[in-house]
Amino acid sequence: MKRWGLLFVLVCLWGGSSLAADKPLLTVYTYDSFASWGPAGRIEELFEATHDVDVQFVALGDSRAMLTRLQRERQAGKQGADVFLGIEASDLARRGIEGLFLPLSSDEIPHLATVSQDLLLDETLSLVPYEHGYITLVYDSHEIETDGLARTFDELLDPTYVRSLILEDPRTSSPGLSFLLWTIIQFGDPGYLDFWRALMPNVLTIAGGWGEAYDLYLAGEAPMVVSFSTDTAYSVIAGGDAHHRVMLLENQGYRNVYFMGIVEGTEQRELAAGFIDLVLSAEIQELIPTTEWMFPANREALLPVQFYQHAVTPPDAAMMDPSEVAENLDRWLREWSAVVIGG
Amino acid sequence: MSPRRIHRLLIAGLPLAFLAMAFYLPVGRLFYDALRVEGRFSLEPVRAILTDPYVLRVIGFTAKQALLSTLLSVAIGLPWAYIFTRYRFPGRRLLRSLTIVPFVLPAITVAVGFILFFGNNGHLNRMLMDLFGLSRPPLSVLYSLRGIVLAHAFYNAPLITRLVHAQWETIDPAYEESAQSLGAGRLRRFVGITLPSLMPGLMTGAALAFIFCFLSFPIVLALGGARFSTVEVEIFTRFVVLFQEDSGAVLALVEIILSLLFTFGYLWLEGRFSRPVLSIVRHPTAHLFRRWTVGKVLLWLFISVSGVLFLGPIVSVVVDSFTRVWGGETMVTVHWYRTILSPDYSALIGTSPLGAIGNSLRFALGAMVLAVSVGMPMAYVVARFRFRGRRLFDTLTMASLGVSSVALGAALLSAFLRPPLMLANGVVAIILAHSILAYPFVVRAIVPVLEGLRRGPIEAARTLGASPMRAFLDVELPLVRRAVLVGAVFAFAVSLGEMSATILLAQPEWKTMPLVVNDLRAARSFGGASAMSCLLMVATSCAFLFIDRSGERVLGGGRWRK
Numbered sequence: 054m055k056r057w058g059l060l061f062v063l064v065c066l067w068g069g070s071s072l073a074a075d076k077p078l079l080t081v082y083t084y085d086s087f088a089s090w091g092p093a094g095r096i097e098e099l100f101e102a103t104h105d106v107d108v109q110f111v112a113l114g115d116s117r118a119m120l121t122r123l124q125r126e127r128q129a130g131k132q133g134a135d136v137f138l139g140i141e142a143s144d145l146a147r148r149g150i151e152g153l154f155l156p157l158s159s160d161e162i163p164h165l166a167t168v169s170q171d172l173l174l175d176e177t178l179s180l181v182p183y184e185h186g187y188i189t190l191v192y193d194s195h196e197i198e199t200d201g202l203a204r205t206f207d208e209l210l211d212p213t214y215v216r217s218l219i220l221e222d223p224r225t226s227s228p229g230l231s232f233l234l235w236t237i238i239q240f241g242d243p244g245y246l247d248f249w250r251a252l253m254p255n256v257l258t259i260a261g262g263w264g265e266a267y268d269l270y271l272a273g274e275a276p277m278v279v280s281f282s283t284d285t286a287y288s289v290i291a292g293g294d295a296h297h298r299v300m301l302l303e304n305q306g307y308r309n310v311y312f313m314g315i316v317e318g319t320e321q322r323e324l325a326a327g328f329i330d331l332v333l334s335a336e337i338q339e340l341i342p343t344t345e346w347m348f349p350a351n352r353e354a355l356l357p358v359q360f361y362q363h364a365v366t367p368p369d370a371a372m373m374d375p376s377e378v379a380e381n382l383d384r385w386l387r388e389w390s391a392v393v394i395g396g
Numbered sequence: 397m398s399p400r401r402i403h404r405l406l407i408a409g410l411p412l413a414f415l416a417m418a419f420y421l422p423v424g425r426l427f428y429d430a431l432r433v434e435g436r437f438s439l440e441p442v443r444a445i446l447t448d449p450y451v452l453r454v455i456g457f458t459a460k461q462a463l464l465s466t467l468l469s470v471a472i473g474l475p476w477a478y479i480f481t482r483y484r485f486p487g488r489r490l491l492r493s494l495t496i497v498p499f500v501l502p503a504i505t506v507a508v509g510f511i512l513f514f515g516n517n518g519h520l521n522r523m524l525m526d527l528f529g530l531s532r533p534p535l536s537v538l539y540s541l542r543g544i545v546l547a548h549a550f551y552n553a554p555l556i557t558r559l560v561h562a563q564w565e566t567i568d569p570a571y572e573e574s575a576q577s578l579g580a581g582r583l584r585r586f587v588g589i590t591l592p593s594l595m596p597g598l599m600t601g602a603a604l605a606f607i608f609c610f611l612s613f614p615i616v617l618a619l620g621g622a623r624f625s626t627v628e629v630e631i632f633t634r635f636v637v638l639f640q641e642d643s644g645a646v647l648a649l650v651e652i653i654l655s656l657l658f659t660f661g662y663l664w665l666e667g668r669f670s671r672p673v674l675s676i677v678r679h680p681t682a683h684l685f686r687r688w689t690v691g692k693v694l695l696w697l698f699i700s701v702s703g704v705l706f707l708g709p710i711v712s713v714v715v716d717s718f719t720r721v722w723g724g725e726t727m728v729t730v731h732w733y734r735t736i737l738s739p740d741y742s743a744l745i746g747t748s749p750l751g752a753i754g755n756s757l758r759f760a761l762g763a764m765v766l767a768v769s770v771g772m773p774m775a776y777v778v779a780r781f782r783f784r785g786r787r788l789f790d791t792l793t794m795a796s797l798g799v800s801s802v803a804l805g806a807a808l809l810s811a812f813l814r815p816p817l818m819l820a821n822g823v824v825a826i827i828l829a830h831s832i833l834a835y836p837f838v839v840r841a842i843v844p845v846l847e848g849l850r851r852g853p854i855e856a857a858r859t860l861g862a863s864p865m866r867a868f869l870d871v872e873l874p875l876v877r878r879a880v881l882v883g884a885v886f887a888f889a890v891s892l893g894e895m896s897a898t899i900l901l902a903q904p905e906w907k908t909m910p911l912v913v914n915d916l917r918a919a920r921s922f923g924g925a926s927a928m929s930c931l932l933m934v935a936t937s938c939a940f941l942f943i944d945r946s947g948e949r950v951l952g953g954g955r956w957r958k
Contacts, residue, residue: 085911088904090919113911114899115918117636122900124639125806129813149639222622224633258539261617264917268508271922273517274538287920293723346920383638391450393622 076107079324082119082134082316088112092332092340100331106324116140123316124149135321136328138183138313141227143234145175145312145375147382154179154314161326164333167351172310174375180312183332184347187282187306187367188231190218194296196276206239206248206302214255219266219278224386226262227309232279233389234373235307242381249392259393282306283346286363290343299365306367311347403864408777411770419796419832422811426803430645441646451630451647455654458626461541461616462609465548469605470598472549472702473556477594479695480557481564485684492561493937493944495554496885498706500892500936502910504917505929507618509709510547512716514538519712520704543619548612550705552605555886556598559841562878563597564590566845569679596666596844603662604840607655607797627651631800641806648803655798660791666844667787710933717926732927736916747907749928753935756892756908759823760939763830763891768884770831771838776868778839779846790843797836801896804833809900823906829897834887841883845876881947885940892936909935 079100087093088110097108112119116139126133137154144150156177159165165173165181172182192202203209209218221229237245257275260266270278277300288297313332315325331337338354341347342364349356356364431437445451480492498506513519514537521533528534537543567590575585613628622629627647634644684695720729736749747755778790796804811817812825849872857867873880895910902908907915909932916925 084918085915086918086920089915090921109904111904113902113904113907114914118899121636121806122809125809125900126813129810131813147639220622222617222625222629224622224625224629224637225617258621259617259623260621261614264922265504265507265511265618267920268922269511269515272511272515274511274515291920292721294721296724383640386633386638387450390622390625394450394454394625 076105077321077324078107078109079136079321079328080109080111080134081136081138081328082123083110083112083138084116084119085112085114087139087345091344092337095340096328096332096337099336100328104324104327106321108328120149123153127153127316127318132316132318132320134316135319135325136313137316138332140180140312140314142174142308142310142312142375143230143373143378143382145180146379147375148379153317155317155319155322157181157315157326157329162330162333164330164351167335167353168333169350169352172350174310175312180314181329181333182310182312182350183338184341184345184350185308185310186347187308187365187370188228188235188279189282189306189365189367190300190302191270191278191280191284191297192300193270193273193276194298199298202300204302204304206236209302210248210251210255212254214277216255216257217275217277218252218256219269219275220256220259221263221266221279222259222261223389226260226266228263228266228279228281229259231307231309233385234378235305235371237385238371238373239303242385243388246388246392249389253393281346282365282367283342283348283360283363285365286342286360287346289363290357290359295363301365301367303369303371304367305369305371306365308370308372310350404781407773408781411773414770415796415832415835417816418808418811418828422807422817423795423799423804426645426807426810427649430642430649441643442650445643445646445650451627454625454627454630455650457624458610458628459654461544461548461624461626462606462612464541465545465552465609466602466606468545468549469552469556470602472553472705473601474560474598475695475698476553476557476702477560477564479684479699480561481679482681483684484681489944490941492558493941495557496889496940497554497933497937498550498710499552499554499886500889501551501929501933502893502895502913503614503618504910504925505713505913505932506547506550506709507615508716508922508926508929509713510543510550510619511538512712513708514543514546520708538619539621541620541624544612544616544624546705547615547619548605548609550709551615552601552608553702555605555608556601558882558885559601559604560594560597562841562882563594563844563848565679565878566848566875567593593848596848599662599666600840600844603659603666603794604797604837606658606662607794610655610658611651611798611800613801628800628802632802635802635806645803648800651800652795652798656791656795659794659798660787663787663790713926713929717923717930720923732921732923735921736924736927736931747905747912749909749912749931751905752907752909752912753931755906756910756932757935757939759826759830759898759906759908760888760891762823762827763834764884764888764943766827766831767834767838767887768880771835771883771887772842772880774835775839775842775846779843793839794836796832805896805900808832808897812901822903825901826898826906827891829901830891830894831887833894833897834890837886837890838880838883841879841886842876845879846872849875877948881944884947885943888939888943889936892939 083093089112093110097110100106100108111134119139120137123134123137140150156179158178162181168182172185174182203211203214220232223230223233236248239245240248258269260269263280266278267280269275282299284297285295285299289295313329315322315329319325333351335351335354338349338351341349341354342356342360348364431439431441433440476495480488511518514535515521516533516536516538521535524530524534537546571589572585575589580588611628612626613632616624616626617629631644631647631651634640634647717732718728718730720727720731774793778786778793808829854867854871857871858864862870893910898908898911909928913925913928913932916928
């Protein structure tokens with residue numbers, strides 16, 4: 054009797070899986086927050102309503118972890134994902150990214166026409182931008198007077214700021230890397246190392262990730278943190294207060310653009326292109342500000358009022374050329390480590 | 397071949413075949429690929445790494461913090477083992493089951509707890525400032541080696557406590573009693589008799605704690621900061637950020653060799669101290685709350701200080717999960733619990749938090765059963781068989797703990813995509829990966845106790861005609877049951893806390909509890925992450941209580957109690 058029961062269950066499982074296999078499956082690798090709190094849910098809903106497809110988001114870690122998974126799977130000859138969403142501008146020219154994504158044409162993605170030209174950093178269109186944002190300093194206006202605020206990198210070295218700054222490690226965190234690249238643009242190579250040496254007394258700690266850094270900042274451990282220019286908008290909309298404010302150094306922010314692409318070898322190219330086009334549509338792009346806390350790539354997307362009022366767009370954007378990053382990252386991280394560790 | 401040899405080969409062969417397939421070959425392949433320069437095998441990459449002064453400095457710091465962390469873990473764990481063995485108090489069994497909870501907490505939860513409690517602006521400092529009217533925070537714990545070492549002790553002292561306690565219960569109190577009747581003082585008895593008999597368990601615990609701290613990564617960065625990075629951070633950078641898999645793998649190779657060298661040293665020491673003890677006899681216990689002596693006062697002082705270390709961060713996370721800042725006002729609320737338990741939380745994608753609890757417990761149960769099935773025969777081989785290179789073999793059973801989690805994740809992911817393991821994809825892959833990380837705990841927990849057993853009762857059973865199997869099941873197993881249980885509990889705990897391999901192998905619907913904690917944080921829901929951490933603590937506490945209770949029953953041996 055028991056055995057028949059088992060057989061029944063097996064048959065049901067078999068039946069279940071073959072039923073699901075009727076529809077084509079579109080697998081999208083992305084990072085955890087995009088899937089659980091970002092617009093992924095709405096994207097899946099809309100895309101499945103208009104296409105005969107089953108969309109599956111796989112997002113078990115941050116985008117680096119998912120990229121590692123994608124690279125490994127490809128090495129072993131497995132097509133794990135059809136679309137990858139979450140590549141940063143600084144990674145565009147990297148060796149590990151090369152050849153991973155299919156070049157696209159603008160005919161395939163009609164909504165590309167709505168994307169600001171300055172975001173289209175990849176000429177082959179293997180990678181298409183879907184959002185962008187700025188790394189800036191964020192400070193607690195209860196702790197730091199707005200008049201006495203540092204306005205340049207050099208003013209940040211002022212001894213009144215001793216142990217007042219929380220940074221992220223460029224080796225393990227994306228905002229951390231952006232900040233390092235920003236200092237290299239500002240002070241040149243190798244001048245940036247002198248700046249870091251001088252900065253260290255004012256640094257309380259360099260946390261492993263943005264989350265830990267922001268935790269420390271919220272816990273009142275230090276009044277300044279490297280974070281995003283949309284943080285005031287976030288704390289107004291999600292927390293009802295505006296005392297976490299953006300601090301612009303040199304009237305700049307370090308600009309980061311985030312990309313998606315179709316994974317080489319996919320059998321669902323058409324569906325994948327349709328998916329990418331949907332992500333760029335105004336309907337989805339208008340969700341980006343208050344789920345991703347980033348600026349949409351689509352110029353026509355309307356921003357929510359409070360986001361528009363409080364999210365800061367720096368007058369001037371700093372950005373390192375991706376090919377320069379690819380060429381030097383290894384050395385920069387090594388030099389940076391040697392200065393900071395044990396320093 | 398004699399039946400005896402076949403029997404031995406089977407005991408050793410099956411688990412070894414499993415480990416070869418699921419661990420040694422995948423990881424070996426990774427290292428082998430890394431050491432091939434232009435198609436030829438070369439040690440040049442290793443030499444290059446070992447002559448880089450920066451890498452050497454990082455290795456030096458890694459070893460130093462691991463050593464200090466191990467010492468502090470022992471200093472806290474050993475007295476607690478003493479308390480559990482020698483004192484009775486209400487809730488003793490409950491507390492003993494719960495000691496393991498810190499060990500499973502995601503690094504990020506511990507980091508948050510430490511920040512909220514020990515931070516310059518944390519509860520402890522603010523309390524002390526109010527109490528003594530100070531204007532500056534008196535304790536500076538974070539952003540220094542102190543914070544790292546304290547957090548590592550938070551994780552590893554429970555490990556020492558459980559292992560030493562399991563060993564302590566196998567020591568016949570008669571030895572101490574006769575020493576006492578011969579006039580030996582308390583200290584003399586402890587140093588001369590108890591400590592040497594405890595050495596195997598203590599050394600084992602210290603070895604495991606050391607390896608853990610040696611490979612530690614997120615805790616070090618969160619509480620110490622980048623100024624204190626370890627080898628593991630360097631490996632992560634090379635693998636994941638720089639896409640330099642080969643140099644990452646070479647560094648991982650250096651790391652595993654170092655941690656195995658340390659292990660070898662510990663095991664050698666353990667072997668020197670191991671001495672036969674009798675069987676599980678209930679120790680005479682004193683009541684913890686009665687008869688106040690100077691010693692008792694000191695003991696209570698220790699309990700209070702270590703209580704602050706363990707409860708402070710945990711309570712801070714619990715408090716955090718019930719508070720919400722809105723418009724600058726702090727409120728007490730169940731908002732975060734409502735958020736994460738609401739049905740529309742990731743209704744479309746992945747797993748709900750409750751589903752994640754189910755997943756975690758299921759994977760942990762599977763990994764525990766597999767780890768015990770593999771670990772028990774391995775422990776038997778190490779403790780009972782005599783062969784050349786036994787110590788080396790014993791050391792190698794620890795290899796999966798000494799491997800960098802980044803490198804192991806990469807090796808396993810590749811292995812699970814190729815035959816023969818590609819058949820075991822999905823849930824099975826995760827359970828296999830977890831059990832590989834978990835089985836060394838089973839081996840390490842059992843070996844010292846098994847080695848310490850007197851052969852008398854076993855030989856008696858054999859003389860009376862019992863087969864080796866029967867003698868093992870009826871005589872040895874009940875005698876080592878507490879050790880098996882401790883190993884199983886830690887196997888369960890390792891699986892619950894594992895993240896890096898899970899991220900690479902899992903499908904969205906199999907998200908585990910720590911992954912959901914991360915998820916919530918990535919989405920800026922810090923309160924939600926704290927609430928999820930609390931659910932994790934409750935779920936794991938219940939699981940450990942259940943395992944401890946039912947494990948004692950299943951492994952039997954009640955009749956061996958006097």
